[in-house]
Amino acid sequence: MHAADQVHLLKENVEIFLPHQALEEKLALARQEHRPLRIKLGFDPTAPDLHLGHAVVLKKLRQFQELGHTIVIIIGDFTARIGDPTGKNKSRPPLSVQQVLENAQTYVNQLSKILNVDKCQIRYNSEWLEAMDMTETIRLLSQVTLAQIMQRTDFNNRFQSNLPISLHELVYPLLQGFDSLQIQADLEMGGTDQLFNCSMGRQLQEGQGAPGQAVLCMPLLKGIDGSAKMSKSEHNTIGLTEAPQEMFGKIMSIPDALLPEYLHLVTDFTPAEKQALLTRLEQGENPMAVKKLIGSNVVQQYHSAEAAAQALAFFQKQVQSKGFTEKEFTAVSWSSLALDPAQPLRLLDLCKALKPHESNSTLKRLMEAGSVWVNGTKVRDAHSLLDMESDALRIKIGKRGFFEVTPD
RNA sequence: GGGGAGAUUCCAGAGUGGCCAAAUGGGACGGACUGUAACUCCGUUAGCGUAAGCUUUCGAAGGUUCGAAUCCUUCUCUCCCCA
Numbered sequence: 001m002h003a004a005d006q007v008h009l010l011k012e013n014v015e016i017f018l019p020h021q022a023l024e025e026k027l028a029l030a031r032q033e034h035r036p037l038r039i040k041l042g043f044d045p046t047a048p049d050l051h052l053g054h055a056v057v058l059k060k061l062r063q064f065q066e067l068g069h070t071i072v073i074i075i076g077d078f079t080a081r082i083g084d085p086t087g088k089n090k091s092r093p094p095l096s097v098q099q100v101l102e103n104a105q106t107y108v109n110q111l112s113k114i115l116n117v118d119k120c121q122i123r124y125n126s127e128w129l130e131a132m133d134m135t136e137t138i139r140l141l142s143q144v145t146l147a148q149i150m151q152r153t154d155f156n157n158r159f160q161s162n163l164p165i166s167l168h169e170l171v172y173p174l175l176q177g178f179d180s181l182q183i184q185a186d187l188e189m190g191g192t193d194q195l196f197n198c199s200m201g202r203q204l205q206e207g208q209g210a211p212g213q214a215v216l217c218m219p220l221l222k223g224i225d226g227s228a229k230m231s232k233s234e235h236n237t238i239g240l241t242e243a244p245q246e247m248f249g250k251i252m253s254i255p256d257a258l259l260p261e262y263l264h265l266v267t268d269f270t271p272a273e274k275q276a277l278l279t280r281l282e283q284g285e286n287p288m289a290v291k292k293l294i295g296s297n298v299v300q301q302y303h304s305a306e307a308a309a310q311a312l313a314f315f316q317k318q319v320q321s322k323g324f325t326e327k328e329f330t331a332v333s334w335s336s337l338a339l340d341p342a343q344p345l346r347l348l349d350l351c352k353a354l355k356p357h358e359s360n361s362t363l364k365r366l367m368e369a370g371s372v373w374v375n376g377t378k379v380r381d382a383h384s385l386l387d388m389e390s391d392a393l394r395i396k397i398g399k400r401g402f403f404e405v406t407p408d
Numbered sequence: 409g410g411g412g413a414g415a416u417u418c419c420a421g422a423g424u425g426g427c428c429a430a431a432u433g434g435g436a437c438g439g440a441c442u443g444u445a446a447c448u449c450c451g452u453u454a455g456c457g458u459a460a461g462c463u464u465u466c467g468a469a470g471g472u473u474c475g476a477a478u479c480c481u482u483c484u485c486u487c488c489c490c491a
Contacts, residue, residue: 225435226446235435253445288444295444320443346458362437365452369438383458398438399445 015219022214037069040185044076045103050110051237053221053230058114071120078126143207152196177201187214226255248311251295256287267297324376329404348382
């Protein structure tokens with residue numbers, strides 16, 4: 001691929017370049033020195049559940065990898081003990097060595113859905129951070145001023161609103177930056193919320209007389225509820241390992257206004273295809289149709305084309321079709337429910353057996369609200385009796401609970 | 409070291425002796441609508457009970473009272489200000 005084409009490809013969707021010409025310069029450097037760029041990807045082994053928000057950054061990294069550059073994955077086992085102050089200020093319990101290893105493994109497994117993990121280097125930052133003594137630590141700290149640290153919006157906000165900031169939090173960005181120095185990163189990527197931490201790495205490198213890393217920040221993907229950021233704590237994520245039907249359904253549930261953003265950031269479509277779909281939206285096509293295409297595309301990326309087709313069919317049948325009988329019911333045998341055949345079977349008891357985690361009160365409310373159907377008929381009375389002797393019984397509880405209870 | 413504020417149901421946040429299973433908002437769930445699980449509107453949101461009603465819940469443990477989320481004591485934790 002020509003240099004200009006590479007730059008064009010790599011620039012797509014990137015929100016921040018630091019400095020502005022960083023990408024061009026680094027690529028030129030790589031060409032000049034006949035070596036791949038070393039691109040850093042940091043990971044905090046406390047929460048190894050990757051979702052589409054992470055994927056925005058990872059897909060960009062894959063482009064670099066496909067162009068022959070080297071991805072260096074940093075497992076932040078040491079920094080995990082401190083806690084990244086980004087976002088919520090909650091102290092984290094220290095992780096055991098065992099736990100860190102397990103998390104690292106699941107993390108790498110998930111990465112493999114997007115990156116070629118075999119070609120990545122994997123490093124643990126305890127390797128160098130644990131070895132530092134006080135002298136070296138102080139020397140590191142001396143390279144940054146308080147004013148610089150306080151520029152970080154998160155710290156600034158908290159300081160302004162009289163919220164506590166622990167000293168160790170102030171140090172976190174330096175440690176993350178120190179990782180860049182250690183592995184001689186040419187480039188670091190992250191979401192825009194990582195800009196400060198990433199630029200710290202650049203500063204530390206330059207302070208040591210080394211070339212500073214370029215920083216590229218990808219936009220933060222909004223959550224499926226339309227809120228500012230997809231994040232696990234907001235419960236608005238689509239996980240990379242989720243089942244096809246689940247993934248598809250979640251895409252269908254995003255607010256229509258988010259479609260352009262999702263189209264750009266999470267799909268695999270070519271720029272021309274993206275533009276075509278945007279045009280269709282602008283021309284007033286039902287957003288649902290475009291959403292289905294996006295949903296299929298996403299499922300295809302993380303599962304398969306076959307899975308995508310099935311997920312679409314499932315959605316049409318389960319959500320869109322109005323009939324009761326054609327729904328997909330989960331088969332359950334009478335015997336597995338452990339009901340007493342000698343007792344009269346109340347609807348409430350059956351629902352409780354099918355949904356053991358719901359309380360009787362909750363189930364009764366569902367019935368009163370008219371969301372429980374038995375064999376195609378809405379039943380509101382929790383105490384109506386059912387016949388266990390009968391043939392298959394089809395019951396719907398809530399929007400998602402379709403069960404078919406059958407004799408053994 | 410000194411002084412002050414606070415801990416409420418999933419979350420935020422009212423409530424300062426009975427009208428409190430506890431306002432309001434968010435979230436979640438459900439219904440209506442829609443060939444979207446979107447948008448909008450409406451409703452529900454401690455458990456048990458056919459029901460009357462009963463039980464648990466307002467940081468923890470005791471106490472006062474006919475009656476406590478509300479008053480008292482001790483404890484745990486959090487935050488702020490001054491030094």
